[in-house]
Amino acid sequence: MFSLHKTQGGVHPPQCKDLREYACTSITPPKRVRIPLNMHIGGPCKPVVNPGDHVYVGTLIGDGSGLYAPVHASISGTVVSTDTEQLPTGATAPVVEIESDGKMENDPSLTVPTYSSKEEFIDCVRASGAVGLGGAAFPTWFKMRAPQGKKFNYLVINGMECEPYITSDYRQMMEHAERVVDGVHRIATALEIPSAVIGIEDNKPEAIEKLSAVVEEKGFGDKLQVLSIPTKYPAGGEKVLIHATTGLDVPAGGLPVDVGCLVVNVTTASRIEQYFRYGMPLVTKTLTLGGDCITNPGNYRVPIGMSVRDIIDAAGGLAKEPKKIIMGGPMMGRTLTSIDCPIIKANNAILCLDDEAILPEETPCIRCGRCVRVCPLGLMPYALDSASRSHDVVALDELAVMNCMECGSCAYTCPAHRRITASIREGKGFYRSEVARLTQPAKEA
């Protein structure tokens, strides 16, 4: 059904996947969680609980409308506050703070969901609170609704996990292989998608073997295939994975549905299946706690909203003071300025790094062309870098700045150590605002 297609560009950063064999363990639940209500792409949810209310694990605490995913309590206890705060990302959103009663009781009103149509299935996925758990945090239910006149031909499951260090998806595949496969099958069946593929990098042969065996055992082989894909960063980027599995290119400014693809992260699929089996929405997250500065690195299952400080402490603390703490992987993750920020749905790693994350100083571009060679989307990063720095909106337009997915390959490979990705990211922001300004109809005098 699916065969491997060659992708362009890419880099080979050190994989650092030493934690792959560390089984996922639960962590002592914290005394307090702070759950932001904007853990997804789209508008933040509004709190549906008030300070003083008692909540259980799985109780709905934030709901919204439009592009959103509902938010649920991750511990049982009492709501302390629902104030709007500024988050480390710079955005402001309501944050529901819950003080634990120490019981971790599940909400008794939770029931196993049932559905009889595509629309009901999508409503259930929405109710599960699922978002893209690979890091994008796009509400999963929203992308399952194919727009009028379009349909999904392929369900592409992203089990690539191409970022260095992170092993949470790998653990999910190894520990819940059966649930992953059932989840994928359920999504494909419910949405009437004729064929599905699980793409896994070939540096995880055990996962490929395990999932293939489960697929065979369950007799899903006619519509579900596990595909081994050469290890190369960013092979797990959505557009890159679609190309590698189907040979199709998502048009500029378009969505995967434009080429008939629905892309779902492997852990997202597994968590959706979990919801359909047990009725428990997304309230915990598995993440890789890694880096030289962690005493007991490993893969931990933590309640969403637990602070990074509490997680590090519960896992045994820091061996030495980190120079950089990254939420996510080293290629696309975000640095933390304070360790008191909460874990959100899309986090899949906390890395406490020492000297290995210190970047060398920037020097002038020598036009070596490496960034052009490694760009997985065929862009000209060096030219985008200079256009971004000089605020040249026309050049940014010509060079297709919005195609950039900020994978970081160009900056990784640059021998002049230029912060190409950071500069293009700023260029995208500038471009967006300029295009809005330049294309809006002239105001009447």
Next chain:
Amino acid sequence: MNLINEASPHFHGKDSTQKIMGLVCLSLVPTVIAATVLYGLGAPLLVMVCIATALVCEHLCCIAMHRESTAGDMSCVVTAMLFAFTLPANCPFWVAVLGTAFAVVVVKMLFGGIGCNIFNPAVAARVFVMVALPSALSAYPDVLGKPLDAITGATPLAMASAGNMPYSYLDLLLGNHAGALGETCIITLLIGYVFLLIMRIVDGWATLPFIGTVAIVSLFAGQDVVYQLLSGGLAMGAFFMATDYTTTPMTPTGKIIFGVGCGLITGLIRFFASSPEGVAFSILFMNMFVPLIDRITRPVPAGGVKNALI
């Protein structure tokens, strides 16, 4: 806890400009050794003079331009070595100093320093010296051990254009004849180039079309193809100057266009103009077209472009 806050990516490859330039310098060392064997101690001395001049000039320019000094990135050492290679081993030091200073100050730093120059500094300086001080470069010393009257032997190319080809292919390959100190020994230049290919510092996208086009033009002009490929500055130009990062195109297609252009102009000058050698002029000429070539060979991004403004 004092945490660094910066944008991704947080990992970085191990290469640096300094390392790349250092490797290029290393790739030129065999040729310096060959020049010492062929032309005596004057050759390495001249290379040293050029390197020292380049470092001083780049450092002073950076001071004058109120910038952090870029002399340490080794790129000016590459320029100095390549420029020295184009000089006869008995070239007066003041000519070498003047030429190197021109390369670094005028061709490189005045255009904005590393990465910003339009012309290859070594080639431009070579042409500058040739035009401004023709007497300094008119006589090329022959290799050591030849009879005294041969000390100002003409180069093989000059002789070939007069219809006289006294050297065997082996002599040409080993550099066993009169010529610029670093241009003659094809073997060591090739060793250096292959080293850079293996280290993945350079590629063959411009080099092979350059040499190939010269071969084809030689064939059509009724010349001895092998003799043409092994003499003059072709090897050095195609190996080290047509692979310069800053002054050549970015994409493989662009590099092929650049290489073919260089080859055509070299051939035209060698066979149909008054000068016996055209490599330097052809590279400078094609340098001018690099921004244009880069523009017309821009790759189409995966998924195409959706323009909002044009």
